[in-house]
Amino acid sequence: MSTNLVEVEDLSVNFVTRESNVRAVNGVSFTMAPGEVMCMLGESGSGKSVTMRALMRLLPPKRSVITGKIRVAGQDVLAMDEKALRRMRGSTVSMIFQEPMTAFDPVARVGDQIAEVVALHRGVSHKEGRQRALDLFDLVRIPSAQRRLDAYPHELSGGLRQRAMIALALSCEPKLLLADEPTTALDATVQIQVLILLRRLQQELGMSVIFVTHDLGVAAEIADRVAVMYAGRVVETGTVRDVLRNPQHPYTAGLLASTVHDQPRDQELKTIPGAPPDMRRLPPGCSFAPRCPKMIAECNAGSPPPVSPAPGRIVRCIRTDAPAFA
Amino acid sequence: MAMTDFAVAVDDARDRGGPAQPLLTVNGLKKHFPIKGGILGRTVAHVRAVDGISFTVRKGETLGIVGESGCGKSTVARLLMRLIRPDSGEQIFDGDPVGAPRGITVAEMRRQVQMVFQDSSSSLNPRMPVQNSIAFGPMAFGEKQADAIAMARELLVKVGLNPALFGGRYPHELSGGQKQRINIARALAMKPRMVILDEAVSALDKSVEAQVLNLLQTLKRDLNLTYIFISHDLGVVRWISDRVMVMYLGEVVEIGPADEIYRNPKHPYTRALLDSKPAMDPDHRREEAPVSGDPPNPINPPSGCRFHTRCPFAEAVCSAKSPAIGMVEPHMHVAACHMQDLSSGHTKAGMVLEGTH
Numbered sequence: 292m293s294t295n296l297v298e299v300e301d302l303s304v305n306f307v308t309r310e311s312n313v314r315a316v317n318g319v320s321f322t323m324a325p326g327e328v329m330c331m332l333g334e335s336g337s338g339k340s341v342t343m344r345a346l347m348r349l350l351p352p353k354r355s356v357i358t359g360k361i362r363v364a365g366q367d368v369l370a371m372d373e374k375a376l377r378r379m380r381g382s383t384v385s386m387i388f389q390e391p392m393t394a395f396d397p398v399a400r401v402g403d404q405i406a407e408v409v410a411l412h413r414g415v416s417h418k419e420g421r422q423r424a425l426d427l428f429d430l431v432r433i434p435s436a437q438r439r440l441d442a443y444p445h446e447l448s449g450g451l452r453q454r455a456m457i458a459l460a461l462s463c464e465p466k467l468l469l470a471d472e473p474t475t476a477l478d479a480t481v482q483i484q485v486l487i488l489l490r491r492l493q494q495e496l497g498m499s500v501i502f503v504t505h506d507l508g509v510a511a512e513i514a515d516r517v518a519v520m521y522a523g524r525v526v527e528t529g530t531v532r533d534v535l536r537n538p539q540h541p542y543t544a545g546l547l548a549s550t551v552h553d554q555p556r557d558q559e560l561k562t563i564p565g566a567p568p569d570m571r572r573l574p575p576g577c578s579f580a581p582r583c584p585k586m587i588a589e590c591n592a593g594s595p596p597p598v599s600p601a602p603g604r605i606v607r608c609i610r611t612d613a614p615a616f617a
Numbered sequence: 618m619a620m621t622d623f624a625v626a627v628d629d630a631r632d633r634g635g636p637a638q639p640l641l642t643v644n645g646l647k648k649h650f651p652i653k654g655g656i657l658g659r660t661v662a663h664v665r666a667v668d669g670i671s672f673t674v675r676k677g678e679t680l681g682i683v684g685e686s687g688c689g690k691s692t693v694a695r696l697l698m699r700l701i702r703p704d705s706g707e708q709i710f711d712g713d714p715v716g717a718p719r720g721i722t723v724a725e726m727r728r729q730v731q732m733v734f735q736d737s738s739s740s741l742n743p744r745m746p747v748q749n750s751i752a753f754g755p756m757a758f759g760e761k762q763a764d765a766i767a768m769a770r771e772l773l774v775k776v777g778l779n780p781a782l783f784g785g786r787y788p789h790e791l792s793g794g795q796k797q798r799i800n801i802a803r804a805l806a807m808k809p810r811m812v813i814l815d816e817a818v819s820a821l822d823k824s825v826e827a828q829v830l831n832l833l834q835t836l837k838r839d840l841n842l843t844y845i846f847i848s849h850d851l852g853v854v855r856w857i858s859d860r861v862m863v864m865y866l867g868e869v870v871e872i873g874p875a876d877e878i879y880r881n882p883k884h885p886y887t888r889a890l891l892d893s894k895p896a897m898d899p900d901h902r903r904e905e906a907p908v909s910g911d912p913p914n915p916i917n918p919p920s921g922c923r924f925h926t927r928c929p930f931a932e933a934v935c936s937a938k939s940p941a942i943g944m945v946e947p948h949m950h951v952a953a954c955h956m957q958d959l960s961s962g963h964t965k966a967g968m969v970l971e972g973t974h
Contacts, residue, residue, distance in 0.1 A: 334822035335793075434910075448911035449686075478685035479849065480927075483893040484906040505823065508895030512902050531899045549827035551852040552897055556875075559831050560856070563824040566792045 296467060296499050297323040302359035304341050304350065311571045315341040317523040328493055328500045330510040333520035336567055339503045343469045347384055348376055364466055381412055385465035389472040391456040395444040401455050402440025405462055412463045427458035431488060450481035454488070461492065470502045474509060486512050507550050511535060519543045522568050522578035529604040539606040542579045585610045631729065631810065634712045639673040639947060640811060640843050646670050646706035648692055652916065662916050666692040668867035673947050679844040681858030681875065683851060685912050688864040690847045694815045698732050699723045731804035735816035737796035741788040748773065748784035751803045772802040777832060794825035798832065805836065811843045819848060830857060851894055855879050863887045866915050866923040869942055873950025883952035886924045888970045922955065934962045
């Protein structure tokens with residue numbers, strides 16, 4: 292078991308307020324090998340970003356209750372104190388976000404911000420940090436890197452800003468990169484550039500990447516494995532080929548069928564009826580049951596246990612043997 | 618007010634020119650936003666958001682507008698609704714110039730053209746039950762409150778929401794998809810002939826997006842509507858549109874029937890945009906990005922063809938001279954590219970673009 296870089300077991304995150312208890316993540320388990328790219332696929336509110344933030348303990352400690360086990364590079368993340376967390380963040384696990392404008396300090400030059408991180412983590416001088424920043428800008432293929440180091444975040448275009456954030460995240464050579472919808476806010480012609488860049492960097496540096504997205508096309512471009520999330524649970528995992536070509540969970544199948552890509556215009560789109568559940572009041576059994584075309588009475592009895600229809604595949608559905616989703 | 622009123626209302630005394638006359642004709646529409654600077658607050662530059670575009674929308678069709686951020690597609694929508702004033706250009710609605718002498722007034726045009734925005738929350742009044750939001754427009758135009766509310770509840774049925782359950786709710790009690798249905802109902806309350814949908818499904822989850830797209834198609838058929846559908850999502854635009862207009866930095870680079878554009882794009886930018894769409898097949902991943910860099914800043918757009926800084930086929934003529942898109946007949950497929958013009962002097966003039974997929 293120690294060969295896995297990431298081991299998450301029965302992770303649950305509850306956000307507790309006076310009025311309500313939001314069960315954002317309900318028993319997520321997965322493992323990741325070094326050098327693997329996994330896509331967390333799901334809609335808004337499915338708990339994918341919360342899972343990412345739990346991996347780095349970025350959730351507000353007073354209001355969030357995290358249970359379960361998280362081990363990254365052999366260390367128990369949930370048992371870490373502040374000092375250990377600071378050491379882990381950046382050097383073992385690093386994160387990039389959807390909106391780079393909010394990740395950078397708007398009143399400091401990007402080169403200085405990267406240099407500061409390197410100097411702090413590595414104990415080197417600011418000058419050496421700047422040199423490292425220049426190397427990183429070359430690595431993420433920012434043109435005229437030397438000049439761009441002196442730019443403020445607002446002076447960079449969306450694509451360059453995202454590249455600069457990737458450079459910042461890679462500055463301490465993390466073993467695991469968490470990417471939370473990093474290409475969603477980008478234009479189409481820029482998104483594909485950043486995806487190809489991330490794929491190349493991942494191969495060159497051999498790091499593991501967890502890539503959060505709601506876009507099946509993005510998952511097809513970058514993932515080795517896919518974990519489909521719904522209402523705070525991983526409902527299906529498998530290799531990207533298997534999951535996209537032969538979805539086993541009715542939700543995955545419905546998501547694939549309802550995504551618009553070159554369907555004939557005169558036909559209605561296939562849809563999943565209804566809307567995702569309220570995370571304050573989850574149904575007792577399978578959370579997808581109210582929207583599921585294959586639902587039977589047993590689906591509401593309890594949360595479906597994981598079954599493995601094929602090696603490397605895990606599906607949380609008691610109806611996998613029922614006829615395919617039409 | 619009975620359900621049938623809608624069907625009657627759309628079969629329409631307001632139709633003036635008959636089916637052959639375009640519902641909307643736009644000629645040379647232009648909007649430059651000034652940028653003030655210096656201590657005297659003088660205008661130092663202009664954002665050339667929409668720079669002289671022309672197109673037509675036929676009755677009963679859906680015109681899709683695609684392009685990346687900053688290409689001016691949302692500005693076009695706002696100009697058409699006169700939420701901002703155009704610097705110049707002509708807008709003819711069913712034969713009547715809008716806001717011109719002997720034409721129709723902006724207020725009259727707005728009764729017939731309605732708009733749905735991307736952000737479903739901020740476009741609804743948070744302190745008003747949704748059925749009152751829907752009834753607000755008709756009441757402002759003199760409808761009695763009881764009648765307007767009754768009609769609002771009917772519209773709720775039309776957009777697939779139970780009025781007994783949802784009519785009295787406030788926006789925060791609804792999901793994103795439900796709020797967008799309310800926005801659609803509110804747009805329909807004015808019994809418009811044209812609806813401008815500005816990224817109306819972009820903020821929705823995929824499983825909900827498909828529901829709303831189906832609803833839009835059903836409503837269009839039932840109520841005999843004409844749509845302008847603005848989106849950055851090429852797949853969605855292809856599915857919903859009869860014709861597609863591609864914009865880049867404030868200009869129209871290509872316009873034509875949807876399938877033509879997607880199968881045989883004529884402009885290198887359209888080609889690049891289509892090739893940038895992630896493949897849905899992990900065994901055929903994209904190895905090279907079709908173009909590099911970001912779209913340039915519309916404050917100082919490149920000279921000549923605005924795409925020449927990123928175009929793989931750019932030659933001297935492209936930076937020297939702006940390509941013309943020519944006369945746009947409603948059914949034609951045309952592109953503003955020197956390669957489309959045999960007399961332009963471009964060495965590849967007349968070449969057919971090949972895709973990577």
